Amino acid sequence: MTKTVSNLEQRLLLIKENFNILAKVVTQQSEYVRHILTNLANPQKDIREKIDWNENLIDSLEVKIRSEVINAIVLYSPRAVESRRLFAYIDSTGYLERIGDLYLNIAEHALSIDTNTNIYNTTFEQIMDMFNEAHKMVANAIIAFSLPDAELAREVIENDHKIDEVYRHILGILPTSLQQQYSSEAIHTALAVNSINYNIERISDNATNIAEATIYNAEGTNVKHNHNYDA
Numbered sequence: 001m002t003k004t005v006s007n008l009e010q011r012l013l014l015i016k017e018n019f020n021i022l023a024k025v026v027t028q029q030s031e032y033v034r035h036i037l038t039n040l041a042n043p044q045k046d047i048r049e050k051i052d053w054n055e056n057l058i059d060s061l062e063v064k065i066r067s068e069v070i071n072a073i074v075l076y077s078p079r080a081v082e083s084r085r086l087f088a089y090i091d092s093t094g095y096l097e098r099i100g101d102l103y104l105n106i107a108e109h110a111l112s113i114d115t116n117t118n119i120y121n122t123t124f125e126q127i128m129d130m131f132n133e134a135h136k137m138v139a140n141a142i143i144a145f146s147l148p149d150a151e152l153a154r155e156v157i158e159n160d161h162k163i164d165e166v167y168r169h170i171l172g173i174l175p176t177s178l179q180q181q182y183s184s185e186a187i188h189t190a191l192a193v194n195s196i197n198y199n200i201e202r203i204s205d206n207a208t209n210i211a212e213a214t215i216y217n218a219e220g221t222n223v224k225h226n227h228n229y230d231a
Contacts, residue, residue, distance in 0.1 A: 007075075007076060008072060008076040008078060008082065011068060011071070011072040011075075011076070012072065012082070012085065012086075014068060015065060015068045015069060015072070015086075015089055016089075016146075018061060018064055018065050018068065019065060019089060019092070019093060019096075019146075020146070021061060022058065022061040022062070022065065022093065022096055022097075023096060023142045023146075025054050025057050025058055025061065025100075026058060026096050026099055026100050026103070026138070027138070027139065027142070028054060029051060029054045029055075029058070029100055029103045029104075030103055030135050030138065032047055032050055032051050032054070032103075032107070033051070033103045033106050033107050033110075033131075034131065034132075034135070035047055036048075036106075036107050036110050036111075037106070037110055037127070037128060037131065038128070040110060040113055040115050041115060048107065051103075051104060051107050052104075054100070055100060055101075055104050058096070058097055058100040059097065059100075061093075062093050062094065062096075062097040065089065065090070065093045066090055066093060066094075069086050069089055069090045069093075072086055073086060080220075084216065084217055084220060085217055087216075088145070088213040088214070088216055088217035091209070091210075091213045092145055092209075092210045092213045092214075095206040095207075095209045095210050095213070096142075096206075096210070098202075098206050099138060099203050099206045099207070102199045102200075102202050102203045102206070103199075103203070105195065105199045106131075106195075106196050106199045106200065109191075109192040109195040109196050109199070110192065110196065111192075112188050112189065112191065112192035113188075113189050113192045113193065114185040114186070114188065114189045116185070117181055117183075117185055117186045117189045118177055118180050118181035118186065119174065119177045119178060119181070119186055119189045119190050119193055120189055120193070122173060122177045123170055123173065123174070123177065123193050123197075124193070126166055126169070126170055127170065127193065127196060127197065127200070129166065130163060130166045130167070130170075130197070130200050130201075131200050133159065133162060133163060133166075133204075134163055134200050134201075134203045134204045134207065136159075137156050137159055137160070137163070137203075137204050137207035137208075138203065138206075138207045138210075140152055140155065140156050140207075141153070141156045141207040141208075141210040141211045141214070142210070144156060144210075144211060144214045145210055145211075145213065145214045145217070148214050148217050148218040149214070149218070150214060150215045150218040150219055152214075153210075153211035153212070153214035153215050153218075154211070154215070156207055156208060156210075156211040157208050157211050157212065157223075159204075160204050160205065160207070160208045163200070163201055163204035164201065164204075167197055167198075167200070167201040170193070170194075170197045171194070171197065174190055174193065174194060177190070178190050209224075212224045
């Protein structure tokens with residue numbers, strides 16, 4: 001029995017190590033995308049190659065972690081607490097992989113932005129504020145999950161409302177901005193800003209999902225779709 005528990009703990013350590021690597025790559029992806037957004041006129045020539053490389057690494061790490069979790073469940077019949085941890089890992093791994101996809105989407109749409117348009121001038125400061133807030137949410141969600149820290153996870157969930165407010169505000173001002181400067185460049189920029197806005201909002205949603213998985217792991221409480229809990 002001792003040997004089985006020891007083997008399971010070793011497997012859990014391996015899963016944790018690979019999850020930490022995945023988290024670091026996703027965080028690095030965020031920094032690469034931030035570089036593109038803040039240097040639209042002259043991004044580093046190799047930055048897109050780095051983003052594509054990271055995307056492939058993120059995908060391979062997700063497959064690896066999922067396989068490790070499944071093997072741990074099949075081979076060692078974990079107890080309730082260990083099962084919770086394993087399910088939390090498989091969920092959060094999927095959420096991080098989706099966040100990686102969303103960062104890739106933002107990088108692609110950013111290349112369609114014309115910085116000379118009125119839409120860029122009226123929305124981009126808010127887009128960057130929103131991006132930075134979502135980045136903090138992801139970073140705190142990762143920290144909360146790794147500890148685990150249910151209180152920090154709850155803070156992440158609460159911050160999702162801030163992102164939603166900015167998201168709706170940008171949706172509201174895009175039509176007016178487009179009316180003020182209607183051109184092919186403005187239309188392409190409006191579509192790009194709208195897509196970036198959406199993808200950032202989805203990043204915050206997935207950070208919230210990781211926070212929910214953290215609370216489930218730490219307390220055994222399922223708060224998904226129900227945030228009216230007692231902190």
